[in-house]
Amino acid sequence: HSHSSDDAQKVLSSGDDCRHPAYKTHILSKSPLVIYLANFLTPEERDHLTEITKDTFTHSAVADGSGAQGLRQTRTSQSTNVPRDSVVRCIEQRALLFQGLDTPRTHLEPVQLVKYGQGEHYHFHTDWYTNPIHATSALGGNRQSSFFAYVAASDDVTGGGTNFPLLDAPLGDEWCKFVDCDETWENGVTFRPVVGNAVYWENLHEDGSGDQRNLHAGLPVTSGWKIGMNIWTRQGPLGEDIRGPDV
Ligand SMILES: O=C(O)CCC(=O)C(=O)O
Numbered sequence: 001h002s003h004s005s006d007d008a009q010k011v012l013s014s015g016d017d018c019r020h021p022a023y024k025t026h027i028l029s030k031s032p033l034v035i036y037l038a039n040f041l042t043p044e045e046r047d048h049l050t051e052i053t054k055d056t057f058t059h060s061a062v063a064d065g066s067g068a069q070g071l072r073q074t075r076t077s078q079s080t081n082v083p084r085d086s087v088v089r090c091i092e093q094r095a096l097l098f099q100g101l102d103t104p105r106t107h108l109e110p111v112q113l114v115k116y117g118q119g120e121h122y123h124f125h126t127d128w129y130t131n132p133i134h135a136t137s138a139l140g141g142n143r144q145s146s147f148f149a150y151v152a153a154s155d156d157v158t159g160g161g162t163n164f165p166l167l168d169a170p171l172g173d174e175w176c177k178f179v180d181c182d183e184t185w186e187n188g189v190t191f192r193p194v195v196g197n198a199v200y201w202e203n204l205h206e207d208g209s210g211d212q213r214n215l216h217a218g219l220p221v222t223s224g225w226k227i228g229m230n231i232w233t234r235q236g237p238l239g240e241d242i243r244g245p246d247v
């Protein structure tokens with residue numbers, strides 16, 4: 001397909017003071033594709049996100065097998081959609097540019113923050129939907145990719161890692177800055193909640209079917225609290241009723 005330069009502009013520009021940090025990328029797995037992003041969020045962005053969502057968190061919903069949004073013991077955290085201001089647009093743009101120069105902004109779900117207090121967790125799940133009613137074309141299809149970023153955590157946070165049981169733990173002590181190197185081999189990879197950093201992965205196979213290998217969980221926070229951020233990119237554009245006007 002072809003693009004006019006106008007289309008390219010739309011993807012690339014998101015306003016005046018959007019400056020991207022020099023984040024570092026580390027491939028953790030090529031299949032499925034999992035990439036670790038160090039310093040993906042700046043301290044100012046993290047503070048801003050925490051500030052604008054203060055007092056807006058409500059108990060997280062999960063989609064159950066029948067497609068109804070329900071509250072269950074599988075996800076005890078609280079979450080909130082982040083209003084799309086210039087800071088959020090800049091982060092959205094960063095997430096789009098990372099994935100290529102041709103992913104339209106309309107493929108992004110509203111950015112979501114999720115907060116866990118002591119004992120709260122999100123049981124094993126995939127971010128791609130198994131039930132097709134959550135992946136209709138009006139919804140942009142299924143979730144192509146996920147960013148999970150660590151936005152904030154208390155100084156005394158323990159636990160609260162993001163565990164991928166089906167990935168191979170990386171070798172090499174350099175990774176211990178980011179992953180829990182005390183985790184046993186059988187448990188796969190657990191990313192520790194290192195604020196500012198993010199994990200990116202692809203959810204779908206080439207043919208659009210879900211990739212089970214990126215099963216993951218938000219492990220219980222055993223003390224303190226953490227706030228994470230989800231940026232989900234759909235296969236296609238989301239309806240304006242869901243995304244809101246494309247500001
Ligand atoms: O809290 C985490 O570490 C992971 C959260 C997660 O997987 C999600 O919100 O989809």
Ligand SMILES: [Fe+2]
Pocket residue numbers: 125126127216
């Ligand atoms: Fe998830």
